[in-house]
Amino acid sequence: MIIAQGLSKRYGQILALDNVSLRIRQGERITIIGRNGSGKTTFFRCLLGLCRYDGRLTVAGMEPCLKRGDVLKMVAYVPQIPPPLKLSVKDIIQLTSSLCDLKESDVIGYASALGLDIKENQKKQFSKLSGGMKQKLLISIALSRRPLILIMDEPSANLDPEGRSALYSIFNELPDDTTLLLSSHRADELKGLTTRVIELDMGRIIKDEEL
C-alpha cells in the first residue's frame, strides 16, 4: 500500500527524514513513535503530498506529489495541532462533506460517539472551540470519509479519557482493509490498537517491529 525507498526530506540545514525505507501493507495498524522532531509529522506530510522529498514514495502505486488528488481521495488525516479555522462548525462540516463526498450525518454520528454535540456547537467558530472539541470534530470528519488510509498525528493528545476510550473503540471497529497510521510519543499509549511499531529518531528508522 505504501512504499518508501530512500526517502529523505531536508528543511534548510535540518534533515527531517534521512533515507527512510519501509513497506506498509494494506490493513496494517501502525504506531509511529519518536521524540519531538524525530520526523513523524514530516513523514505524514510526505504521504499527503504536502512537501517535496528526495527518494521514492508511493501510495497505492502513486507518487503523492504527482498524483495528489488521487492519493488524497484515499487518505484522511488528522493533524497534531488543530488549525485555527475561522469557519463555524456547521460550515466546516458542509465544506468537507462537499469536498470529500461524505455524509453530514456520519460526521454527526462519529462526533456524538466521541462526546461532541454538533447541534449544540454548530454555530460556534471552530477556532473558539476547546482543543478537545476541535480534535473530536476533525477526527469525526476523517472517520466519515471511510478512507483506505487513516493518518492521525497524536490523535489522543487533546482528548478527555471518555473521548480517548471512544476513539479506541472506533479504531477497533474499522474495516480490515483500512490502513491505520498513528503517531505518538509513547508506544504504550496505543498498545493493543496496532500491530506494528516503527520508531523514528533524527529522521531515521531505529526500530521496526511487528507486535
Added chain:
Amino acid sequence: MKSLMLIMKMDIKESIRAKWFHLYLIVFGGLVLLLYKLGVTESEVMGFTGVSRLLVTYIELSIAVLPLFIMVATVRTIVGDKESNVLEYYLSLPVQLKSFFWGRFAGRFFSVVIPVIAGITSAVLWGIYSGLNVRWDIYVLYCAIVISLSICFLGIAFLISTVVRRQETALVVVFILWLTMLVFIDIVLIGVFIQYGLPLKIIIGIALANPIQVFRIAALVLFDPRLSVMGPSAYVILDIFGRWGYILYAILYPVVIGVITAVTGFYIFRKKDIV
C-alpha cells in the same frame, strides 16, 4: 470547478467573520455616509457638483487607502495559512492546488470589491432619490477601475504571500511597495523629477508603470473639466493616449499586472513545499 467554488465560498465566509473586513466595511461604507453628511454633494470643486462631486471625492480618498487595504487584508492569506497549519489541513483534503489558490483569489476578490462597488452604487442611488444629476459614465468608469485595481493589488499581494516565509515580512514588503507607489505619483516625486530635468520618457514610463498613478489619472483627472489638478505627467499621458485610449489602458494595465503576478504566485506556490 466545484472545489474552486467551495473554496471561494469558504474564503468569503472567513472574510465576513474577519476583523479586517468589518473595518473595511466601516471605512468604505461609512465614507459615503460621511461625505453626504458633510454636504459634499452641495459644494462644487474642480467643476464637479452633486453625485459626481461625491464620487470624485470618494475615489480620491480610495486612491491611497484601497490598495493598502487590499494588500494588507490579502498578503497574509497563503503565508498565514502556512504558518498556522490551516493550509496543511485544507490541502490534506482532496482539493487541487489550483482550486485552492484560485478559489482563495476569487473569494478575496469579491470580499474587497463588493463593499466599494456597493458604496459607489449607494451614492448613485441616494443621488437619484435626492433628485441630483447622476453622471453614469463616471459611475461605470469608477466601477471598472475599482475592479481593475482590485485584481492588480490582489495579484501583487498573492505573489508576495507565496514568496515570503513570515507574515511580518509580507506586511513590511506591502508597506514599502505601497509607499513607493504613493511617492511616485504626479504630485510628489514626479514633480521633483521634472524640476531636476529628468528625461520626459522616463518620467512618463514611471507614471504609466505605477498602478496608483494610472488609477489617479483615470479617476480624478480624466473628467476634470478645468484640468485644475492635472499633474505634468498626466497631462502628457492624456495627450499621447487620448480620452478613450487612456480609459482602456487604465482598465487593462492593472488587470494585466494582477494576472501576471497572481499566475507567478501560483507557480511558486505549486513548486514550493505546501507546509
